[in-house]
Amino acid sequence: MPRNSPDLSSAYALDGADASRRLYAEWAETYDITFAADMAFLIPGHVRDLCARHGARGPVLDIGAGTGLVGEALAAEGIGPVDAIDLSPEMLEVARAKGVYRALHAADVTRPLDLPGGYATLVSSGTFTHGHVGPDALPHLLEAAAPGALFILSINAEHFAAHGFDTALDALPVTDLMFEDRPIYGAGAKGDHAGDLTRMTIFRRA
Template sequence: MGDGNDDLDAVYALKTPDDNRRHYDDWAEAYDSEFVEIMDYRLPERVAEVFVAEGPDAPVLDVGAGTGLVGVTLGALGVGPVDGTDISPGMLEKAAKKDVYRRLFEGDLLDRLPVDDGAYASAVSAGTFTNGHVGPDGVDEVLRVVRKGGLIALSINGEHWETAGFAAKFAALEGQIDGFRLVPVRYYGDQATGAHAADTGWIAVFRKQ
């Protein structure tokens, strides 16, 4: 892969689930060193901290767990058990080595996760809901697997909030969610450089009604 900014441009160009699976499988081995470190990627930590501050119940599902960065922060903050799902088996192999998840399983939010309705008390996701990953329709599957009253916190790329239909999606969920609010978040730390260094977004925080 190239530098962290090149990686992001490639990610945002992805269109299909198969494209995502192949890309992240190829990226998995070097993700933490070639992207997280180079770009000073802080989003997973920040999303996890906002989520924990809201008082989630367990078990928790980490949606789009990747290499396990959210899970590491949740574990450090005493939240568990946590399960993780991702479309990429290669990423899940890396997450498993961090030894912070009760269970890890492959899943596609645009299909149906291998999980019963209401199986989780809470759900969290960092870096999954954006133009190149999962669009607004994926929110429905998160709602399905979380029980009534469960806390959900999802990061959403700021550039795509309106253009990809996330604003319209959450407006349409009135009556299905409670306490909806948006927390602004910066994706990268002070060491990040390049075109994406100042990228920002939102953490959508709400409960299933």
């Protein structure tokens, strides 16, 4: 990979929406190979498995859908329809080509969202992490959810602790809150973050 190509370290160092847009515009075409495959990215599979376990049903909102890795995983389980939301139009164009989404929305989830609402399931794979999205997005996402909607969010475990997700969740109208810590990357992953954990955060909108 060229020395200045986007990578996990540059993603974790992001500061603000404009920096994210620039990075992912450049990374979109190679993301599935230079990140997801090279790092054996496991979270889309975790989301799929938890959706099956907890009886997820559509419509589903894939938060920070990126190139559509979660959409592909859910389509394989017959869970849908699925809509995608992501900050990067370029990443969404890659996702669109996979044909697994009903609709795609380019938007910043840390701001009020112009979405149809009424989602029965809301999922996320890697958006709540260093340099990306904190707990300030949660109220906006709850507004897009139907009463009783299932949330399955991957939150980087260090990010979870550093940004007070526990306190934020306690203040929101959610029920049935539970956590599972799982590896983010599989065998063969290399680098300083190869052993990082995600805190799979499962709850329902009250």
